[in-house]
Amino acid sequence: MDGTILLFLLQDGITNGAIYALLGIALVLVFAVTRVIFIPQGEFVAFGALTYSLLEAGRLPGTVWLLVGFGVAAFVSDLAAMRRAGPSLRRLAVAAVSDLVIPGLLALVAARVAGRGLGAGAHFALTVALITPLGPLLYKIAFRPIAAASVLTLLIASVGVHLALVGLGLVFFGAEGLRAPAVSDLMVNVGPLLVTGQSIAVYVVTLVAIVALWLFFERTLWGKALRATAVNGLGARLVGIRTSFSGTLAFALAAGVGAVSGILVAPMTTIYYDTGFLIGLKGFVAAIIGGLASHPATALAALAVGAVESFAAFFASDMKEIVVFSLILPVLVWRSLTATHVEEED
Amino acid sequence: MNPRLLLAGFTAVLVLIPLVPGVPVFWITLLGNVGLAALVAMGLVLLTGVGGMTSFGQAAFCGFGAYATAVATTTWGWNPWMALPLSLAVSGGAAVVLGLLTVRLSGHFLPLGTIAWGLALYYLFGNLDILGRHDGISGIPPLSIASHPLTDPRAVHWPIWIAVILAGIATTHLLDSRVGRAIRALRRGRLAAEAFGIDASTTKLIVFVHAALLAGLSGWLYAHVQRTVTQTPFGLNAGIEYLFMAVVGGSGRVWGAVVGAGLVTLLKEVLQRVVPAVVGTGVQLESVVFGIVLVALLQVAREGLWPHLAALLPARPRSAPDPAEALPRRTIDTGRRTPLLVLEGARKQYGGLTAVNDVSFRVGRGEIVALIGPNGAGKSTTFNLITGVTRLTAGRVSFDGAEISGTGPQAIARRGIARTFQHVKLDPDMTVLENVALGAHLRGHAGVVSAMLRLDRRDEARLLAEAAEQVRRVGLGDHMMKPAGSLALGQQRVVEIARALAMDPELLLLDEPAAGLRHFEKGALADLLRRLRAEGVSVLLVEHDMGFVMGLTDHIVVLDFGTKIAEGPPDVIRTHPAVLEAYLGGAA
């Protein structure tokens, strides 16, 4: 195999890897803060891609119905929580705004904007705006009521959410596959490689997102609060950081990152309502290799996964998935052996 | 009502259903699907609820079973019945390989591992030429009995349900045996189980393989019912469905798996046929409803539905075991003078923190020694060093002249050292008797096969009689058949002591045995320990209650900040200035 093909495969791998990196980081973030292994992250990516593609095609995306529907369900969940903690007008108002008013407004904006041909930038912003609230709403509906349950129960709930989302995806997006137009027709020669404008967009946006997240966690109080919850949940509560606050914020970030990943992927390949699962799983592999703990390790692992996938596809395309998923096993064994034994007597 | 009668009635109904005229074939086929699913769900219920391992990949083992028989009967022309052992061997073999990998994964890494190989295998099934790639294998011959092919759903119904019932009985027998106790003990964590000689990894592997064999059996049946095999039913989606059935039925309830399988299969039928007919758009809501129900179930009824149903059945009164031939006892040579347990310079360091600092002491034969000290002094850590739970950083521990430092809890148990735990580690759902019987695990011999075939009854009777003896010995005879979780904490500690005694130990390590006991209970415990001493059993105990310790022990070792600060008989320790200082605290 000559150097050109090697470079070509590497470049392909890194481009995909960048997307897996964002996915993986979102998974690690959610797990660290809420202990939920968030299998449906892939659905956020797929829905983001589909939403963006539909907007670019001048149509109203089904996401608005998801948003409003989840909003209603989350409001019911908030009402149930209020019944336990004692009713208060302030809590009711806050819930109504976050669950009903904001989704409703976003739906209206989308309805006005769709078909007006406002350009990729506006569609990018609108897609992120539509998908991001889905995170906290899902958290309220499915995970907050069992927040204290074991990681396993949360994982099973995660699987349940995944099943529901795939089904809803079919209902609201239909069975057709969609692909968005490339962000630019730019083609740049870098040595023997031909780098497309789309790839450059992927690298740039991914880097910006990673840096932005890093700044958020290092420099802002809310970011530190999230880190604190991940490090010591009880300690966080003792300084007044509400568990539901951390959960909501973590899920919002994950959904936002998912939406961005989706928009990046949309022009690169045809996305269907159920493509999210496989993409999510690859980000998942990266997160596991990173120990479900470290963001930099996850990002690097993601690049590796992208590269492995690229090479496997070239040499034995049938075995591509088998290779990628089998990768997890030795890593899991290693992680399991080196993880501290939790059951010690105190 | 006797559960056996219930089971017989259930079996009778199932046998008769196909014979009743007018029952639509559709229902029989559905029932057949329920049966096939119930087999897999049963294994999964065992795996998750009893073994504590959640697997998303059970469907892959169905695949092994199905493909094995498909290849054997089509390509090699085997008789389907002959292919059954092959299907089981293939699923079992695959389970051993995957199990060796999977059971070593701890906590949530385990289900993640099952997702990984579940996916990899699904793609593998769809990519091998010998398995027909994406088209699969078709033209599989049906089962036949005396040259009558069982192609009619009514006919196939019987092999399926006979398999389910036999599997259920065998699994129930397995759980109600020595091996079954070991499996159930693992659910609460490895520490207690290993302290009584149970090999956690092997036991988990047994459960894993058992579940895989049930799934393989289901796959074999599936292949000869459907007569076509493709990769579709063996992927992650199916795996999730089976898990759903186990959750609905209630993890840990063998017959709950049948309920779960039935409900979920019925739900699928309703969603796939009824809803689109009503809604009219061909919209597939199956996935959505499944997901919603699963999430709702976890919030509302986490233990599944079976416990609610089981509560409707009258409880079977359980009686204490009949006396049986006694188990062989260890002979303790009370004449020997050399010390039984010796610690020399034992040290445990965690990074910069020295938890145990060069502690040395000995426990003589037929002695009761106490290890005391204020909170955080390193007593429990020292205990863990002796019992092999924690590794020594330096120093050595010897028992009966032989070095035991560095050996694990199971090896230490085999030498005749039994222990209790500071935080009680009993299974609250098992009876007191069963918990104590766990202690006698090493004194029994019955394995998996004899358990399932009920050939272990004599061995079991002796184990249970021994356990009953120990329960009476510690004064809890009246509570023998109650669930251990219903006893007061102090009594639970005494149950732990009975469990330790069931091992027939030479050295007893007790971690805060008197905590939570009332005054007269402490007196009874002290009497028990004195009697044990007279029989030659040595005791090392960690305690806070100075009154209890002073009146009972021969020798006291005092720790503070991980270091031994005093040692001697009770009279000396009682007035030792360093001891008083350590306990009441230095003046600020």
Add this chain to the structure above:
Amino acid sequence: MSDVLLELADVSVAYGKVQAVRGVSLTVKSGEIVTVIGANGAGKSTLLNATMGALAATGSARFAGRDLARLGVEERVALGLCLVPERRELFSTMSVEDNLVLGGFRVPKAEARRVLAEVYDRFPRLRERRDQTAGTMSGGERQMLAMGRALMSRPKLLMLDEPSLGLAPRIVADIFRIIADLRATGVAILLVEQNARAALAAADRAHVMELGEVTVSGAAADLARDERIAQSYLGLH
């Protein structure tokens, strides 16, 4: 004239079937230091955790005139009730400064900056190590950090769970000096301790707990001379 800040009446806490705390009643007035002492396992920590809202309890708990019954941990913090738990629960991978800043999570930004400066004045050792990772500090420093973090939220009542645990005698002396100093700032303190001598020397009033119940109560100075304490601790009945 000091008013009652914390009022516990007939509080009981159960772990499953075990009664860890049985019918405990006590009060803490503003500006005073009350200590609860007792041997290991007496239920002292459980009492504090229940007061903070981390454990379910029966009986009545009122703070600053409000019923605490339905308030979660985070809401009680906002009211001015703060706990430094037995295990400190620091954010061990984050810096000293981050830990302190997070302590002021609920405090308006400008005020938080001011309080941070005050905390650094009180604990100069923390200022020296402001960028150090919390998990790498010594036991005494961690205890100071935990207390500093708790002070960041301007508590009216500070609850300390065994501040001397695992610390060398000299550090214990430092900690108790800081506790005595805190009184001057107007913070009331509820102190749970195994080290009876140090606790009784620092406190105004004291209660002794045994097997979940309060057995002896009175002025700290009186109890310091009382033989019953030694008996209770050493289990010599």
